[in-house]
Amino acid sequence: MEENTGPSFVMYSACSVDGFIAREDGSVGWLSEYDPASAGYGEFFDSVDGLVMGAKTYEQVANSGKWTYGNKPCIVLSNQTRKPFRQCVEFFTGRVEEAVDLMREWKLGRVWVVGGASIFTQFHKKRLIDDYIIAIVPIMLGSGIPLIQSCDVEVRLALVSSRALDSGLVLNHYRTA
Amino acid sequence: MEENTGPSFVMYSACSVDGFIAREDGSVGWLSEYDPASAGYGEFFDSVDGLVMGAKTYEQVANSGKWTYGNKPCIVLSNQTRKPFRQCVEFFTGRVEEAVDLMREWKLGRVWVVGGASIFTQFHKKRLIDDYIIAIVPIMLGSGIPLIQSCDVEVRLALVSSRALDSGLVLNHYRTA
Numbered sequence: 198m199e200e201n202t203g204p205s206f207v208m209y210s211a212c213s214v215d216g217f218i219a220r221e222d223g224s225v226g227w228l229s230e231y232d233p234a235s236a237g238y239g240e241f242f243d244s245v246d247g248l249v250m251g252a253k254t255y256e257q258v259a260n261s262g263k264w265t266y267g268n269k270p271c272i273v274l275s276n277q278t279r280k281p282f283r284q285c286v287e288f289f290t291g292r293v294e295e296a297v298d299l300m301r302e303w304k305l306g307r308v309w310v311v312g313g314a315s316i317f318t319q320f321h322k323k324r325l326i327d328d329y330i331i332a333i334v335p336i337m338l339g340s341g342i343p344l345i346q347s348c349d350v351e352v353r354l355a356l357v358s359s360r361a362l363d364s365g366l367v368l369n370h371y372r373t374a
Numbered sequence: 375m376e377e378n379t380g381p382s383f384v385m386y387s388a389c390s391v392d393g394f395i396a397r398e399d400g401s402v403g404w405l406s407e408y409d410p411a412s413a414g415y416g417e418f419f420d421s422v423d424g425l426v427m428g429a430k431t432y433e434q435v436a437n438s439g440k441w442t443y444g445n446k447p448c449i450v451l452s453n454q455t456r457k458p459f460r461q462c463v464e465f466f467t468g469r470v471e472e473a474v475d476l477m478r479e480w481k482l483g484r485v486w487v488v489g490g491a492s493i494f495t496q497f498h499k500k501r502l503i504d505d506y507i508i509a510i511v512p513i514m515l516g517s518g519i520p521l522i523q524s525c526d527v528e529v530r531l532a533l534v535s536s537r538a539l540d541s542g543l544v545l546n547h548y549r550t551a
Contacts, residue, residue, distance in 0.1 A: 214531065214548060215522050333546070335530070336531060337531065339522060348517060356544065359544050369391070
């Protein structure tokens, strides 16, 4: 019998108190004073076997010249393939479900869905996200790019843990109920 | 010398993980399973000297026939005056600043800005809100009415306290930094 369990998907993102992951123009300068390490980033990163991200995010990372994701397999969902920055990166032009199949073939147990909002939304809409880990930054932005693009998919969650940090960040970990 | 300190204003609201206070149609059925008492509502209510709300919220409350705000002075910001439901209610057709002046005259120390989003936004845009108390409900709505209507007013906050409840609610209290 074929093993049919897919990888579990984790969204890990910072957002403002009013639910934005970036300003309207995409800038995230308001995040710079927060130390990712304090928000459990290292521990989280160690817990994932691979990554999936959108082409826009990939390009931002590639353009920065810094690849901070080690050698973990990373699928970039894109409309076109191109030469990847690193060997562990694979461009993928198929549908999300096919990308999931690929990650299953690769036997990835836990995959980080790396923002932005577009890929969060694609995975959220298909109810593929198992864990939502959200670091709430103590700021009201007033406007910006929301965590999830408007859609009609409601997902009930259970709170796994909540931790308030000295910096004022509140790190909430939810799992699909 | 005239005393010029105004009342302090508190926003107290539940919202979804993705920052919505209601579904697109205004419904908040997803809140019904949460006991406000467990989210510190009683304590909070005791701490305020008065209320300010919008006409739409007032009408919803009045139509429900239940006034749960006791005899605390309540200003309803509205385009037109009408006979109020209760004696402690005063309709006010002036500008927000004039309403603030009135509350100062009444010597209200701490005033609850009762949602919805429209009045939150009016007070937020004028940087009048001192405390943001937000109960995050463990649900992703996908779409709905945001905490604050889109505006370009960014407000830095300090986390005063954060409490995770057994129900999965996370009650975060922020103060303007």
